Amino acid sequence: MIIIPSIFVHSELIPHSKAKQIVFESFSHQDRQKSLTVMDACGRILASPVFSNRTHPPQILAGPDGIAVKSEDTTEAGEDRTVELDVPRVNTGMPVPDGFNAVIPIEEVIHVTGDRYKIHTPVTPYQNTIQAGSDIEKGDMVMDSGHLVNPFDIGALLTYGIRSVTVKDWKIGLIATGDEIIPSNKSPLPGQIIDTNSSMVSMYLQPYGVTPVIAPITPDDPVCLAQELNQLANDCDIVLIFGGSSAGSKDFTVDAMKEKGTLLFHGVAMAPGKPVSLARIHGKPVFGMPGPSIGSLVVLYELVYPLLRQWGVPIPPDTSIKGLLTASVSSFNGFDMFLMMSVEAHGEKVLISPVERRFGQMMGVRANAILHKKAGTGDIQAGEEVEVRVIRSLVNT
Numbered sequence: 001m002i003i004i005p006s007i008f009v010h011s012e013l014i015p016h017s018k019a020k021q022i023v024f025e026s027f028s029h030q031d032r033q034k035s036l037t038v039m040d041a042c043g044r045i046l047a048s049p050v051f052s053n054r055t056h057p058p059q060i061l062a063g064p065d066g067i068a069v070k071s072e073d074t075t076e077a078g079e080d081r082t083v084e085l086d087v088p089r090v091n092t093g094m095p096v097p098d099g100f101n102a103v104i105p106i107e108e109v110i111h112v113t114g115d116r117y118k119i120h121t122p123v124t125p126y127q128n129t130i131q132a133g134s135d136i137e138k139g140d141m142v143m144d145s146g147h148l149v150n151p152f153d154i155g156a157l158l159t160y161g162i163r164s165v166t167v168k169d170w171k172i173g174l175i176a177t178g179d180e181i182i183p184s185n186k187s188p189l190p191g192q193i194i195d196t197n198s199s200m201v202s203m204y205l206q207p208y209g210v211t212p213v214i215a216p217i218t219p220d221d222p223v224c225l226a227q228e229l230n231q232l233a234n235d236c237d238i239v240l241i242f243g244g245s246s247a248g249s250k251d252f253t254v255d256a257m258k259e260k261g262t263l264l265f266h267g268v269a270m271a272p273g274k275p276v277s278l279a280r281i282h283g284k285p286v287f288g289m290p291g292p293s294i295g296s297l298v299v300l301y302e303l304v305y306p307l308l309r310q311w312g313v314p315i316p317p318d319t320s321i322k323g324l325l326t327a328s329v330s331s332f333n334g335f336d337m338f339l340m341m342s343v344e345a346h347g348e349k350v351l352i353s354p355v356e357r358r359f360g361q362m363m364g365v366r367a368n369a370i371l372h373k374k375a376g377t378g379d380i381q382a383g384e385e386v387e388v389r390v391i392r393s394l395v396n397t
Contacts, residue, residue: 014269016269020302024306027283030284030311032237033047035166038154045312046147046167047166047168051139055132057132057134060129062129063092063129064092064105066104066108067090067109067117068088068100068102069085070102071127074121078122083120086114088115101129103128104121168209169209172201172212173232173238174212174215175225176198177243178193180193181243195242197242201240213232221252222256225241238285239286241253241286241289242291243289254288261281262281264280265277266288270335271335272298276289278303294364301318301391322388324349324384324386325385327382338371339355340367340369341353341367368390370388371386
């Protein structure tokens with residue numbers, strides 16, 4: 001059985017469900033826009049409609065490979081009557097030469113010599129052609145506001161002569177705090193910790209059109225922290241502060257939140273993620289995130305992602321999978337537990353195993369799913385079916 005270590009519980013902790021309710025109800029949608037080149041717009045949400053700069057196709061095109069004809073020259077053709085014509089050969093997608101208005105497939109003609117062909121099939125005007133403007137006319141709307149741009153859309157926008165678009169833009173400020181925190185390009189000395197949370201969370205946000213704004217690492221100085229908080233909350237839509245939310249002698253995050261805004265909660269009955277805090281500064285949500293990366297990851301999935309989805313950020317819904325638990329998991333009264341799990345698919349059989357709890361990054365590296373064990377539920381026995389949230393691609397073995 002996987003034993004969950006004891007967790008200090010104090011009376012100010014609020015339930016996980018209450019924390020989510022406060023997050024959802026306390027902050028309105030933020031409307032920020034910016035112009036991007038089409039090549040940079042994949043994965044972004046359009047903030048305004050886009051209209052074609054071109055008629056496409058600009059002229060009549062051949063449908064099948066064949067010969068271009070004037071439809072009126074084919075009216076006498078039939079099964080028992082052959083008509084010979086001097087006409088140009090055309091291939092699929094090629095412009096139909098001026099003066100011609102239809103195409104006869106090459107399989108239905110007999111080549112005589114040069115550009116001379118025998119036909120026995122009459123055609124009507126524009127038969128077997130792609131008419132000018134059949135795809136879109138200049139000035140027609142290509143995509144409406146709210147459209148999520150995907151790779152195929154990029155090709156369409158370029159085809160229609162569109163070089164830039166206006167997209168919705170969300171900025172999230174990221175602050176790493178602590179005298180012991182150093183940038184990732186330096187080698188840590190004993191007692192120093194590399195700032196990995198800023199880079200990790202940036203990578204989790206950028207694919208969905210969110211612009212991360214990474215602040216300089218802020219020392220354990222309440223004045224510096226309050227100033228940085230104030231600036232980022234003014235410039236960004238959300239601020240995430242990593243570290244300084246627990247009860248250590250240098251944990252100043254909550255004090256800075258109170259100084260610059262209104263503290264909504266500090267401490268949630270969830271593990272990992274218990275020290276998480278939330279304040280409103282300049283009307284914006286400011287989250288005090290746990291220092292450990294696993295705790296930050298859980299808070300991102302449980303509180304930050306849901307708020308961004310509510311604002312219209314195109315974060316996909318959670319993907320879940322069911323399987324058989326390979327080891328029992330004990331209960332912990334009053335806490336929602338988020339356990340790192342390893343999912344292995346063996347054909348149609350799915351096995352879900354708890355990842356060994358340990359300090360550092362490897363627990364997250366080895367996990368590809370999270371089991372949410374809600375407060376008040378009992379032990380889960382090995383062999384029971386459980387459902388987990390997938391956090392990275394699964395590989396069949």
